Each structure stands twice: as structure tokens, then as C-alpha cells.
Amino acid sequence: MIANYHTHTPRCHHAIGTEEEYVRCAIDAGLQILGFADHTPYPFPDGYVSSFRMSVAQLEDYTTTVNRMRKKYASQIQIHLGVEAEYYPKYFPQMLDLLWENRVQYMILGQHMIGNEMGEPYCGHPNGSTHVLEQYCNQSIDAMYTGLFTYFAHPDLIHFTGSKQVYQQQLRRVCRAANECGMPIELNLLGMQGNRHYPNRDFWEVAAEENCRVIMGMDAHQPQALLDTEVQQRGREFLKGYGLTPMETVTLRSIR
Ligand SMILES: [Zn+2]
Ligand SMILES: [Zn+2]
Secondary structure (H helix, E strand, C coil), rough: CCCCEEEEHHHHHHCCHHHHHHHHHHHHHHCCCCEEEEECCCCCCCCCCCCCCCCCHHHHHHHHHHHHHHHHCCCEEEEEEEEEECCCCCHHHHHHHHHHCCCEEEECCCCCCCCCCCCEEEEECCCHHHHHHHHHHEEEEEEEEHCCCCCCHHHHHHCCCHHHHHHHHHHHHHHHHHHCCCCCCCEEHHHHHHCCCCHHHHHHCCCCCHCCCCEEECCCHHHHHHHHHHHHHHHHHHHCCCCCEEEEECCCCCCC
């Protein structure tokens, strides 16, 4: 791999390591491009606190730190400042303003919850509800059509326990929308490292049939994860089994 656009920091409460440690591991791993895409702050109302993302107040420190790393290591690696964001229609415009004011370069889509997060289940928990599956797909498709996201991270995060046929029918809509939007989808290597329910073979069967554009993402939550070239090789083999070849780099889309 020469580029990884999916890197977290401890601000999301479930990652460890300093930005500098991530950068050094990325250089050791031979990466030429490192994108930080920590879980975006979301300006929710009424004091609601989201447990898996940085607060609005932390955004400035995040951008300052990543920008400092970019300058310090400019001769060794290209560093980009991004976020991993859900599409929550109600608060999306305010969230974009916030990112724009702080000069965030790019967003990857990670639809961890549906609706506007509050009161909704985590999409990665097993769920047999066709309604939740449909809404996950609808919301992801709406997100892609904003044209503001660079790629779709772990599109197969939704953990549907119902029939394969219903699952594939719904996720095919997602794959087709991604193609219409010219958007790559991610093979998530964290899921592969952790033997999670994703990458989901039922999904990748469809992605292959639809000939989707694919990028691999480390989704690093600790610096050393970037050194795992074995999982990168497994990712390539996995995709090869479906006749897919990952892109090495993507073009970052501006968030406005
Ligand atoms: Zn994610
Ligand atoms: Zn992530």
C-alpha cells in the first residue's frame, strides 16, 4: 500500500497513540500518503454527547496537530487532514460549516448510525430489521449524492441478520449509487484484522458484479496497525478472489 486515508487519533476515545507515532509508523511501512480521518465532531443540540467522536472543542487541536505533522514530515510523506463522517441530515450543514472553518480537506463516509444518531442503534450490531437495513442504504446513498465524500468506508458495516437475498438487493443499490457518483468503496482492513462481520462476503459478491471501484483502508486505531503488511496482502487476495483490484490512491474531494 502506498496510501492510507483512514487513520484515527485518541480523540475518538477508542484509539491510542500520538499523531507523530502514526506518522512514523506510516513512514516505516513505506506509505507515501497518510490521511488522518478521525471521527468528526458533530454539533448536536441539547448537550447530547456522542461517545465515539471528538468534541467540537477538540477540532482545533486536531487540525493544528495534523497540520504541524504535515509540515514537519513534508520531505518524507504527504499528510492530509480529513474526518470520517456520518450523514445525519438534520445536523449535516452545521457540521460542514465547522469543518470548513477549520480547513478540513476531505471526508470519508462512515455511516455508523442511521437517522440523526440520537436514539438509534449502532449499525454494526446484529439486527434483523429490514427497515434499518433499508434506511442504512438510503442514507448512505443520499450521502454519496452530496458529492462531498471522497469514499465510502466499510460500506458493509451494517450487520443484517435476515436473508442474503434481501441484503444483496439493498446493498446493490448502494454499489450502483457509488458507481454513479464515481465513488470508491473501501475494503476495511481493521475488520479483516479483527475478524469482524465485515468485510462481508455477501456484499463483496455484489460489489464485484457491479464492478465497483475499491480502495483499501487500514482504519488504524493504533500506530503499529499501519505496519501490518500481512493484512494488506490478505486484503489484496480477498479482492482478487472477486476479480477486483484496489486503486492505490484516490482523488480527495473538497468538502464544499
Ligand atoms: Zn468507521
Ligand atoms: Zn474509522
